[in-house]
Amino acid sequence: MANVRMSQPGTPATTQPNYMKVFIQRDYSEGTSVKFQNRFPPELESRIDRHTFESTMNKLNEYFAEAEKGSCSTYCEGCLACITAYLIYICTETHYEKCLRKVSKYIAMQNERVYNPKGLQITDPVYRGLRVIEISILDRPGRT
């Protein structure tokens, strides 16, 4: 369920006070794996079309699914880490961290190309502890 809230200054996505925000919550239907709901919030009805929004959410969910998947490479990463007394964690990024970078890059690109021109800004969920995706409506100040 998406919720709307007035913002306060000091968030990573905004430099001006009182943007209206829409929150996309996590979808826990498949367990604790990171996945976000792709239901279209009514507040964005006039700003962006449903298909664009859903494709963004689906792409993000794909990235997170890839991050959460256990595979041969994560097993090897774990073994190598164990053998090197986990010092390898200082030198390289884990599989999940690489996926988070991909997510960050994708969100930055989507913001630049699709959402900012429509007066919206997506905040990377990593800034919210991977609990919500925050979409700020930039040309719609909230009430003080």
Added chain:
Amino acid sequence: MPKCDVKTRYIPATFAWTLLLSTTFLFFWYPCRQFYIQRHPWVPAYQAVITFFVIANFTLATFMDPGVIPKAPPDEDREDEFRAPLYKNAEINGITVRMKWCVTCKFYRPPRCSHCSVCNHCIETFDHHCPWVNNCIGRRNYRFFFFFLISLSVHMLSIFSLSLVYVLQKEKDKLTEVEPIVAMILMAIVTLLAIPIFGLTGFHMVLVSRGRTTNEQVTGKFKGGYNPFSRGCWNNCCYTQCGPQYPSLLKPQKYVARRSNKENQSISTITNDGGPGGGDPAGSGRRHMPTGGPGGPGTQQQQQQQQALNQGGGIYDNNRHTQVKTYMDHGNGHGIRTVGSSHYSK
């Protein structure tokens, strides 16, 4: 009062570290040095490997972020804090699970998350707060805690049996010497700790195979029922031990993508050309435009950057003839690069 709490928090962990390091040291210094190193050198080597794993896993279980979920910022969705229901339901694999509102952290706790009053944080997939490592055990460090228990059990069995062998092979009249006495003390310590440690190890082996946390087991959450988080015994074991390492969320700036103007456009290595009339077609190399590559914005930024460089940004001497070499990254991070014109001048 707070001072008192801080001190008492560290006592069990200090005790655990001291006990582990001192017994290991005593084992290496007395039975190993006296007996094994001459006759069976593989024993100290093998014991050193086990000690290495015990200490590495203990260190990570102690110092690693267990999966702290940062507190919600003030502007997040919590206006209804006073009127919102205490619990919110979520359906997971057909089972309804309750998510409780955390008053301290200001969000509905995700499933399997619990708030630790000692650490004062919500922890992802909270297992328990372990006083012996002075840290919570959660999603990120559970595997290290589990491997620590297993390696410690092996370490204890190994020390016990090697000390026993050492004592048994000693002549009866030499049993009052320092080395055999130390070996017997080590055996006594291991015997005392065997039941709690082996018991805890066995308990966690069962938990891992069932896909449960200590918190869920102790509070009887799935008693007699179906655990929606279980993926089957084999997959539970695999995922706990071999699954992806969940990232720390305390410093999200670490995961921000590198700035797009570096990845979607050319990156000039040296900025300047020579004076007027440069004397060199290399001058034009500096204005080389990328061939292909993504997007309008990237190209525009690249042109702006080129112009800024043309104007002689700060640190380079305008009078020097310098090399110009232009690289372009196609922005997908896979390092496909094409070299622009690369003329050199003095």
